[in-house]
Each structure stands twice: as structure tokens, then as C-alpha cells.
Amino acid sequence: MIRTKKLDEKKLNFWESIYIVEIVKGLVVTMRHFFINLFFPSRIITVSYPEENLPLIGNAKLKSLHRIKLRKDGSPKCVACMMCATICPSKCIYIEADETENYVEKYPKVFNIDMSKCVMCGLCVEACPEDAISMDTGEIVGGSYDRFRNYKNGGLFLTKNELFRHLPHETISKSGAANRLANKYLEDKND
Amino acid sequence: MSLDIIKSDLIQYFIIYKPQIFYLIETFVKIGILYGAVMTLAGVLTVGERKLSALMQDRVGPNRAYILGFTLWGLFHVVADGIKMIMKEDFMPKNANKILFTLAPIISLVPILFVFAFIPFGNYINIFGYTARFEIIDSNLSVFLIFAFSSLAVYGAFLAGFTSGNNWGLLGSIRAQAQMISYEVVMVLSILPVIMIYSSPSLSGIISAQGENISGFVPKWGIILQPLSFLIFFTAALVESKRAPFDVVEGESEIIGYFVEHSSMRFAGFMFGEYIEIVLFSMLISIFFFGGWQVPYLSDSGFTLGNISIPVNHYIKVILELLSISVKTVVFSCIFIFIRWTLPRFRYDHITKLCWKYLMPISVLNLVVTAFFVRAF
Numbered sequence A: 001m002i003r004t005k006k007l008d009e010k011k012l013n014f015w016e017s018i019y020i021v022e023i024v025k026g027l028v029v030t031m032r033h034f035f036i037n038l039f040f041p042s043r044i045i046t047v048s049y050p051e052e053n054l055p056l057i058g059n060a061k062l063k064s065l066h067r068i069k070l071r072k073d074g075s076p077k078c079v080a081c082m083m084c085a086t087i088c089p090s091k092c093i094y095i096e097a098d099e100t101e102n103y104v105e106k107y108p109k110v111f112n113i114d115m116s117k118c119v120m121c122g123l124c125v126e127a128c129p130e131d132a133i134s135m136d137t138g139e140i141v142g143g144s145y146d147r148f149r150n151y152k153n154g155g156l157f158l159t160k161n162e163l164f165r166h167l168p169h170e171t172i173s174k175s176g177a178a179n180r181l182a183n184k185y186l187e188d189k190n191d
Numbered sequence B: 001m002s003l004d005i006i007k008s009d010l011i012q013y014f015i016i017y018k019p020q021i022f023y024l025i026e027t028f029v030k031i032g033i034l035y036g037a038v039m040t041l042a043g044v045l046t047v048g049e050r051k052l053s054a055l056m057q058d059r060v061g062p063n064r065a066y067i068l069g070f071t072l073w074g075l076f077h078v079v080a081d082g083i084k085m086i087m088k089e090d091f092m093p094k095n096a097n098k099i100l101f102t103l104a105p106i107i108s109l110v111p112i113l114f115v116f117a118f119i120p121f122g123n124y125i126n127i128f129g130y131t132a133r134f135e136i137i138d139s140n141l142s143v144f145l146i147f148a149f150s151s152l153a154v155y156g157a158f159l160a161g162f163t164s165g166n167n168w169g170l171l172g173s174i175r176a177q178a179q180m181i182s183y184e185v186v187m188v189l190s191i192l193p194v195i196m197i198y199s200s201p202s203l204s205g206i207i208s209a210q211g212e213n214i215s216g217f218v219p220k221w222g223i224i225l226q227p228l229s230f231l232i233f234f235t236a237a238l239v240e241s242k243r244a245p246f247d248v249v250e251g252e253s254e255i256i257g258y259f260v261e262h263s264s265m266r267f268a269g270f271m272f273g274e275y276i277e278i279v280l281f282s283m284l285i286s287i288f289f290f291g292g293w294q295v296p297y298l299s300d301s302g303f304t305l306g307n308i309s310i311p312v313n314h315y316i317k318v319i320l321e322l323l324s325i326s327v328k329t330v331v332f333s334c335i336f337i338f339i340r341w342t343l344p345r346f347r348y349d350h351i352t353k354l355c356w357k358y359l360m361p362i363s364v365l366n367l368v369v370t371a372f373f374v375r376a377f
């Protein structure tokens, strides 16, 4: 026994069966859209990413472009512990440590993030013991044809010049053991 | 000494063959103008189609290709697409017929291009006493020649599918045969009443007959005398250009089409042929039904309506006439695009049913009624 399915085709009345009226009706709909969009292009809701961005809503801003927070004296809070570089699943963080004279004794001489590899997972932020690296800038990384050009010049490569920065209206962070050490060093020096 | 002899000989020849030389130059200039315009329009249409359809669907369309930072509303995508097509791999299936496979895109492109030679794209221009007509080949049977040559293009679609050794391509070819040959008949049948009314089988005759006015102020255009013919011809033109709603030949979502194995510039040949076909049919529609290069009320003596008459400079008149047919062609090309992006695809049996059960009898009836009226009055 073959199972069959009976389709109920709607019977067309005369005007529908000669198509012309229905075609004109269809054209009226598409033409209305066409002319409205032609004369008022701002009505098209397309966002030309990456030139334009929608404002990020809620906590979405906590998965945006990386930065390294700064201390009171302007030095990076990062202590070059390599935690973020180790946990990063795409191995896109490159750090070279160096010595500094304050009580922390270690700072990143080179801190590069290759944003063409980053998957924006946020694990580096979770791993950081000093609350140094964070993804709270609210900027969205756009597409680019050149991954090794500097981010400032339209590329995807972040060096410490782009990473080490305060956000506008930011209160300087007090968290982190190394941060307190560094601040103590400042006080001792001033005494 | 000898140089002088050659010089005087050349001048002699020039004087003897002056009309021929002028005719040669005139022909090359006309070819340059017409084919330049047609190719440009077809090229712009490839991007224009995407742009117009985007606007119809609330999108922005292609806008990224740029030269020196200028995007020009996406017009550079013509160049980008061309470069892309050339760079693609030129693929030839193992069991394809090498010669016919290569020939297919050429066959679908060349006859269509050739047809433009018969099309009058302006009246005439008089430069310092030398009169040139805007028509590359002046034939008094041009209507029939046009249909004879444009139907050759169907062979391109056949051969492409049959010789590529691909079953999808074969299906596309079979559909192309059934659909395009049946509509070829309807198309010619729908034009016969127009030929009868204007009592001329040549395009320039049809156009100049449309310059007259009915009862003084309505232009004697084909659309007014033969609206039914217009609808049938337009439908047949949509079918011939293999576009939605009659795009079962291509049917991107099911069989991809007769050119499924053609890649690179071979595919570009089919694709570009389709757009040139749109331009051709837009031109034919404007010639048969909208007066071709005729501007309403404009004649040699200027604008005349009843007793009022405004004289117009000859060169301005020529420009107005050239503009007239260009605007009509562009508008109809746009209508082709609008129709494509508005209507869904016809089912295959509905297409043939529409042709043989409705359009064919209607056009024959139209023919008979027109013949009766032409004879009676």
C-alpha cells in the first residue's frame, strides 16, 4: 500500500489565473521597498561592520579587545608570570620578561597579542593572578587583510603600545599583590 | 620625385573611393558607439542587478571593491568580477566533447551580439552635408533576421549541457530546448501584428511609422495599438533570457543549469550573454512598442503639437533621439530585473502549458483580429 498525500491546491479565480493582476500586486510590494530604500538609504538596517559598530549591550563589553591595566605610576600591572600565555588555547600571546628595580622585580618587556588567532575565549583574563589583562575596552576587533600590521594602522597585531592603557574615567585599580608592592615602593621612594 | 607620384596617386584614389572610405569610417564609428554602449550597459547590469535586488530586499548590496579608496557605489565590482573570472581554474570534464564544449559559450554569445547590427539606435545625423543613419546593417527584412539570429543562441545552451557529460547539464539543456523553442514561436507570432499595423518588416520602418500621432496628440506607439502583443512579447522575452520566473533552465537551487561544468571565462560567456540578451530584448521592446528613438511630437521641424511648434537644433534633436532609446532600454532592463526579483519560479509543466494553451491561441487570435482590422480600414 503506497501512502499518498493529497495536496489541496487553492482554486484560482479568473483574475488570479491570468497572473497579471497578481504580478502587479507583487511588483507594488517590491517597488515600495525599492524606492523607499533608494531615497532614504538610512532606513536600511544593515551595519557596515567593521566601519560601523552597534553599541555593545550589557556584559557583552567584557568580551571585547584586550588591554593591560596600569598602576598608579603608569607601569603595567602585569608581572610577566606567563599564566595567560600558557592557558591561551590559540597560543597567540607572546611575552618576554625583564627585570625592573621596584619591589615586583619583573615586568613584560614585550607583550604581543596576535588578534588574528585569538578566539576571544577570555581564558587569559580568568587566569591572570594580577587582574592585569582584561577585555573591557568595549572595542570590537574588525576584519583586516593584514594580520601582522599594527592594530592602530588597521592590522590585527597588538603590541604593548596599544595594550598598556587606562580607560577614560577609570579609577586606578588597587587589586593585586604586586600592585600593592609597587605602590609601597613608590611611597618608600618618596619618603 | 617618386614620393610626389605616390602622393598624387593616393589623392587620386581617395577622390575615386571617397564614398567607400567615408562609409567604412562611418560603419566603424557606429559599431564603436553601439557595441560600446551595449557592452557597458551589460557590464553595469551585472552589478546593477545585485544592487537593485539588494535595495528591493532592504540590503545594501555590493559596496566593497575600491580603487584608490573610491568605491563608486560598488561599480568597481564589474572589474573585480572580471578579474576573478579570469583567475579561476579553466576546468574541462574528462568525458566532455572538447570542441563543442569550448564552442558553446561562443555560440551563445556571438549571435546575440550580431543581432545588434540590425538595430537602429537613432534616426540620422547630418554632419557638414554628410548624412549617416544610426543603423549598422540597413536591411528591409531586419525583423525576421533578428529573430533568425537570436534563436541561434539557443544552440549555445543545448551544446553546453549535452557536451559537458554531466547529467544536470543534460537536464538543463533539455529544459532549455523545450522552453525556448516553444516561446520562440510565440515571440514571432506576437510580433506579426505589429508588422502588419506598421506595414513594414524592417525595424527602421516600424520606428518611423511610430512617429505619427493618433487623432493628433496620442503617439502611435505599439503599446497603444497592440497592448496584448506587448504582454506576450514581454513574457516570451523573459523566457528567452532564461531568467526568473522562467529560470527552470538554470534552476540554481535544483539542477544548477546547462552550464554546470563551465568555469572561468567560459561561464562568464554564458553569464554575460544573458545580460546582453536582456539589453537586446529591452531594445526590441522599446523599438516595437515604445517608438524606439522617437521622442513624442519631435520631428525634423522641431516639437509640433497641433498648431504650436518649437524649432529644435538638428544636433540637439539627434542627442534627444539617442537619449530616448537609451532611457527606454535602461528602464526595460531594470524592469527585467525587478520582475526577476519579485516572482517565484514557474513549475516546469506550467511554463509549457502557459505557452501552448494560453499565449499561443491568444497571439493567433490577436493576429487574426489585427489582420481583419488592417484589411477593413
Ligand code: SF4
Binding pocket: A084, A087, A088, A089, A090, A091, A092, A093, A113, A117, A118, A119, A120, A121, A122, A123, A124, A125
Ligand atoms: S581571549 Fe583566549 S584566545 Fe584570546 S588571548 Fe585570551 S586566552 Fe588567548
Ligand code: SF4
Binding pocket: A077, A078, A079, A080, A081, A082, A083, A084, A085, A095, A127, A128, A129, A130, A131, A132, A133
Ligand atoms: S597572566 Fe596576567 S600577570 Fe601573568 S603574564 Fe599574563 S597578563 Fe601578565
